[in-house]
Amino acid sequence: MAFWIASSPHNHIQKETSALMRLVIFATIPGILAQWYFFGWGNIIHIGLATATALLCEFFVLSLRKKPIKAELLDGSAILTAILLAICLPAVAPWWISVLGAMFAIAVVKQLYGGLGHNPFNPAMAAYVMLLISFPVEMTTWLPPRELWPVEYTFMDTVWMIFTESTQLGYSAEQLRTHIDGYTMATPLDTLKTGLTTGLSVSEVTTSPVFGDYFASGWEWVNAGFLLGGIILLAKKAIHWAAPVSFLAMLWLCSLIGYMVSPDLNPSTLFYWFSGATMLGAFFILTDPVSGATSFKGRLVFGALAGLLVYLIRNFGGYPDAVAFAVLLCNMAAPLIDVYTRPRTFGHQTHGLGVAGNKQGAKK
């Protein structure tokens, strides 16, 4: 499969889908390295598990659907989905979390809708939401960053944790999350949310060690890693800048307004950028060419809507992070956005809603 760029300007690029997918996979490496440095081997093991499951599932469904197996199996889209899903999982989640998630992403969200290019939802995000609402305990057991671990936690410990739910020495995930002072550490976003509901102000909550020196200890570097990967993708012209830029700008604008109105209840704007899954969502999820909007204006609207939703759900919703929910809601809205932002075809004037430059429709 290749996507031929046929209209003017006649660029002589005839990239294969697999080459694009490979580039995106390589671009996740800086973020994954940061994750490995701060949160241990968990996510890398989950990436392995999810990739293997996704490929097996893809093979199984493709052979059921009597599709060309080799071409579609090796186009890298299943691997990319698995990697994006495994990046989002908590590092100490049990093995069946990533296996179930990858199966759901490939078999239900991607192949049941008709395979690559036909899925209305982003498979990785839909699977993540499925896991989050099905297994809330396992999916919110986040490790604190490395410098806050109460005990030694090696590669073998991680393997034991993922497959037997306790380390070699018998520590449970709950014990790994317990601070020396005896309280459970959560992600910065979660800590902030619970802190604010108990009546603390932002400056009081952020004295907690999980916030580190800047915005969100560990998480800021993971986000910086994905930002770097995103910039590489932009430089290579693998993704369009409209959706990520409008997403980040909208999130920045909303959080700025919030911060200006009440600085005690709203963290700084950069905290929104460098915590949770913001950068991963901006550069790797929202730029999905299948489930996102297609035109330039459409992508601007799509990204801005996602940014607004992330801000609203993070501040007023029930969950601490919101990228997955925002992406799914925007996926639903994408066809409508596309209809209302259809670009003017050459030689036609736009009227009213701009639907196909339809003069009669506008006169009625």
Next chain:
Amino acid sequence: MKVNSEYKELALQGLWKNNPGLVQLLGLCPLLAVTSTVTNALGLGLATLLVLICSNVTVSAIRNWVPKEIRIPIFVLIIAAFVTCVQLLMNAYTYGIYQSLGIFLPLIVTNCAIIGRAEAYASKNPIKQSAFDGLMMGLGFAAVLLVLGAMREILGQGTLFDGAHLLLGEWASVLRVEVMKLDSQFLLAILPPGAFIAMGFLVAIKNAIDTKLEERQPKEEEVKSIERVRVNFDS
């Protein structure tokens, strides 16, 4: 013999070809909402079955005296009367299940499967056939409820017939089967989205079986079409 084949056709229509759950996709609201366990599904299935038979018989009995213009309100009144009876009965004898079915028990009134059969079949056919039609449609609906309930209960909690004593009396607590031990519930299967996905799979399986069955008997038609071609060619 003729009567017999008519009943056979009614049974086939209700249970498979025109199943209210899988083919007509009627009554989806209770179908998806209460099938989180087999017990709930069985409770609602039996209630719907009872209402369907009674309403079909009554509608069929008075079909010659009902003016065409106001037949729908009359049917609804009849159905509502029977639903109230069933609701009071369940309130009296199976209080646990009455509570877990909640609003979906009175909502049987709005179940399109029931008014659909009253309008499409019972208002045009004699009592006996209408009663049988109600029985078969009700059984078809209950069967889908049961299968869906079993799927969701096994996936969600790893059990079968959990809480059956609420419906069938104390002896039924021995029916509870622990299919597999789950450390944590698979909440998606119990929540409504899981019901939609499971229902989709059921419809897909039904369609796949139908396609398989059709593939088995196309030979006669092929012979005919060849004959027709030859006739055209000659003339």
